[in-house]
Amino acid sequence: MREAIVEKSLEGNYVAKPVYFNDELLIEAGARLTEQLLTTLVRRDVESIWIKDISELSDMERQAILNQSYEDILKRNKRLFDTIARGEDFDVQELSATVGKISESLSFDSNLFLNLIQMKNTDDYLYSHSVNVSVLSLMMGLTLGLSEERMEVLGIGAILHDIGLLKVPEVIRKKRGELSEAELSEIMKHPSHGTSMVIGKDALHVDSVNIIYQHHERCDGTGYPEGLKRDDITPMARIVAIADCYEAMTHDRVYRKRLSEYEALKTLLPSSETAFDPVFMKLFLSFMPLFPIGSVVRLNNRQIGKVMSMGKSVFRPIVQLVYDKDFRVLPENRQLDLSAPFNYLVYIEEVLTMEELFQLMKNHSEALAAPDDDESEDL
Numbered sequence: 001m002r003e004a005i006v007e008k009s010l011e012g013n014y015v016a017k018p019v020y021f022n023d024e025l026l027i028e029a030g031a032r033l034t035e036q037l038l039t040t041l042v043r044r045d046v047e048s049i050w051i052k053d054i055s056e057l058s059d060m061e062r063q064a065i066l067n068q069s070y071e072d073i074l075k076r077n078k079r080l081f082d083t084i085a086r087g088e089d090f091d092v093q094e095l096s097a098t099v100g101k102i103s104e105s106l107s108f109d110s111n112l113f114l115n116l117i118q119m120k121n122t123d124d125y126l127y128s129h130s131v132n133v134s135v136l137s138l139m140m141g142l143t144l145g146l147s148e149e150r151m152e153v154l155g156i157g158a159i160l161h162d163i164g165l166l167k168v169p170e171v172i173r174k175k176r177g178e179l180s181e182a183e184l185s186e187i188m189k190h191p192s193h194g195t196s197m198v199i200g201k202d203a204l205h206v207d208s209v210n211i212i213y214q215h216h217e218r219c220d221g222t223g224y225p226e227g228l229k230r231d232d233i234t235p236m237a238r239i240v241a242i243a244d245c246y247e248a249m250t251h252d253r254v255y256r257k258r259l260s261e262y263e264a265l266k267t268l269l270p271s272s273e274t275a276f277d278p279v280f281m282k283l284f285l286s287f288m289p290l291f292p293i294g295s296v297v298r299l300n301n302r303q304i305g306k307v308m309s310m311g312k313s314v315f316r317p318i319v320q321l322v323y324d325k326d327f328r329v330l331p332e333n334r335q336l337d338l339s340a341p342f343n344y345l346v347y348i349e350e351v352l353t354m355e356e357l358f359q360l361m362k363n364h365s366e367a368l369a370a371p372d373d374d375e376s377e378d379l
Contacts, residue, residue, distance in 0.1 A: 001050050006041045010051065012068035014061050017050040032064060054108065059309075066113050069105045070131075073098055077159065078127045084197065085166050092156070092203035099155030102135055106142060111310045114139065115293045118250060118261060126165060126173075129247060134158035136243035137236075140283055156204065157211030158240050164194025164212070188224050191216055210234045215241050218275040230277065238277040242268070242284050245276075261292055262351040291317050296352045301325065304357065305336065312339040316347070327364050 001016035010033050019027040021044045027037055033051075041049065057065070076098045083090045105113045117132045137158040141151045165173055168190055172183045179187065194212040198204055214237035217223035219230035223241075230238070249264040259267065265288065272281035291297060295307040302325035311318040316338035321330045336343060352360070 001052055001056065003048050004051050005048050006038065006046055008035075008038060010049075011035055011038060011072075012065045014052045014057065014065075015049060016052045016056070019046060019049050021046060032061075059112075062109050062112055063116070066105055066109065066116055069101060069108075070113075070116055073101050073105075073131055074124075074128060076101070077131050078124060080159075081127050081130075081163070081166070084163055092201065095156055095159065096152055098159065099134065099138070099152050102131070102138055102155060103142070103151055106135070106139055110139060110142070110287065114288070115310075118292050125251070125253065126162060129251065130159050130162055132247045132251075133161060133240060133243045136247060136284075136288075137240050139287055140239050140243070140280060143283055143287060153205045153207050154211075154236050154239065157208035157236060158243065160194065160198065160208065161212055161215045161240055161244060162190065162194065163197055164190030164192065167193035167197070188216075191225050207234060207236050211237045211240050213237075215244055217241070219277055220274045222275060235277075235280075239280050242276050242280055246284070246288075260295075260351050260353070261288070262290060262295075265290055290315055291348060291351060296322075296354065296357055297348045298350050298352055298360075299336075300347050300349045303330075304352070308335065311337055316343075319348075327361050 004010055004013075013033050015027050015029055015031045015033065018025055018029050019041070026040060026044065026046070027033075027049075031037070052061070054062075076094070080090055080095060080098070113135065117135050134155050138151060138155050141154045146154065165187075168186050172179070172186055175183065191213050195209060198209055198212065211234070213225070214228065214233050217226065217228040217233045217237065218241070219233065219238070221227050221229045233241075246264055246268060249259045249267065250261055252258045265285070268276070268281070272278050291307045293307055293309060296304065297307060297319060298304055299319070303321055304323040304327070305319035305321045307317045308320045309318045319336045319338060320332075321334040321336055324330055336346065338346060338348070
């Protein structure tokens with residue numbers, strides 16, 4: 001536990017020791033700090049309290065803290081985009097604070113935070129997409145060991161990468177059907193629109209601006225707006241290109257349903273040597289949860305399970321076994337750590353949707369109910 005000064009940034013943390021004021025119990029140990037509780041502490045002139053260290057928090061407590069952080073980041077970003085949409089000047093310092101909040105959340109627990117952004121689907125796609133792309137890009141930055149200053153440049157560019165879409169008519173942005181050639185042409189103008197919206201903003205680093213302009217360029221020259229090739233695309237734009245493409249595929253859009261994380265990565269992998277930078281793609285695969293917590297998976301031994309945690313490897317998580325190969329329910333405490341040496345022969349064969357799982361169970365039941373050939377002949 002540690003002693004902390006009472007301030008708004010403590011919201012979401014857990015109290016380690018009871019808080020008293022003139023012998024009156026204000027907050028019990030274990031309580032989660034809300035805005036209301038912090039206001040009460042300020043009114044009672046309580047200057048500091050004891051809160052739990054990261055190592056003392058349960059998974060549920062850590063998840064709650066990250067949920068609070070993510071909601072706060074989304075609210076900040078919505079305010080930013082609303083300001084830009086109104087044609088008003090935006091505060092780069094406020095944007096820097098948002099990037100700092102994302103970096104803090106990743107440092108707090110990157111696995112849980114990455115899993116969280118994949119589970120969340122919001123109605124405001126543009127706001128959440130830009131935050132999620134920033135999260136994924138900053139995770140790559142952390143893995144690369146970028147300095148705090150370079151992380152800020154990367155994070156700001158990632159958040160702003162799609163602001164040019166605000167210049168595209170909403171009727172096109174939110175169209176449910178296939179886009180016409182003319183409509184697609186309008187969409188493809190958004191990197192140029194976005195760049196023109198920030199040009200002249202002295203507080204923005206040129207690399208952040210380049211991210212906005214180049215995030216749809218591809219290393220093989222098939223991208224837009226200029227059809228640049230790898231060496232002419234800035235490294236940060238190459239990072240954001242991967243994050244942007246993956247994030248778009250794994251969240252619902254008005255015109256299509258989301259792909260699973262597994263399906264999205266399978267789709268991206270063939271492009272890792274052509275359209276995308278292979279070095280950054282390999283980096284992305286090193287931390288991206290291929291099998292997010294809660295995924296239903298089938299193992300190569302035909303058992304069915306649910307991913308419980310990342311374990312030591314994103315490719316070999318800890319799986320709670322649910323059904324055996326004949327769909328008999330297994331005891332609840334049957335967990336398999338696929339990263340353990342003695343489980344090296346067992347691996348995840350496929351990720352299942354609930355519909356696919358029910359279909360497999362139905363097929364199995366029908367196969368059991370059907371008479372075999374010998375019995376049919378006897379009849």
